[in-house]
Amino acid sequence: MGCFGFLKIMMFLFNGIIFLAGAGILAVGIWVKVDSGSILGLLQNLNNGPPELKQVLNVGYLLIAVGAVLLLLGFLGCCGAVRESKCMLLMFFVIILIVFIVEVAGAIVILVFKGVIQTTISQVGVTIVDSIRKDYGKNADVTGLWNTTMTVLTCCGFNNYTDFTGSPFVQNTSLYPQQCCKTGPCREYNATVSNISGCYPALIKVFEANSIVIIAVALGIAALELISMIVSMTLYCKIKAKDS
Known part of the structure; x- marks a missing residue:
């Protein structure tokens, strides 16, 4: 088995895992939106909640969107590698690149607006305390x-x-x-x-105590995305050269 065959197998296995992970996240997102007794349902019943809380409640939609994107990525990666489809591999590369850029932008936003995020959490905290004293x-x-x-x-x-x-x-x-x-x-x-x-x-203490693990996981995900882009483009170029 040459380098080309090895890359195809690795692309298939890696994206098979992505496909399964996407299916799991999508299922959780649907469950969160359907289950009225979940924690999000309780948060929605809080009175006089700050407007920012409405964005937190969209986490169910976020999970559904992330799961759907991962399903699409897994499908494009697997089928693109097996069928040697340049179109699918190119779409896979573009989607991974967009996700990578969004993640970098999100990290920058969190660093720049850290104070705003803390203020929002404090406002949500006041509403939660009111709910405790009432219910x-x-x-x-x-x-x-x-x-x-x-x-x-x-x-x-x-x-x-x-x-x-x-x-x-x-x-x-x-x-x-x-x-x-x-x-x-x-x-x-x-x-x-x-x-x-x-x-x-x-x-907060839990997050601080595990900050190294969280950073390591984030860097690991970024590294996997970069490797995925490199492998998909390598396959794309080899298939293009093979067809020409």
């Missing part, structure tokens, strides 16, 4: 979502235990959620000294 202990979906989140992340509220002050749960039981205290019944005095952080600070 925690009364709405089973909200209560269950927060209990699960706090248990998994070992955190308390969005900012801290005071987010639950005035909530139906505290009013009815005179207690705070047990996740807000390390031991014993959770009342304000021991919630104050337990120093269990809020879920937002906890999530």
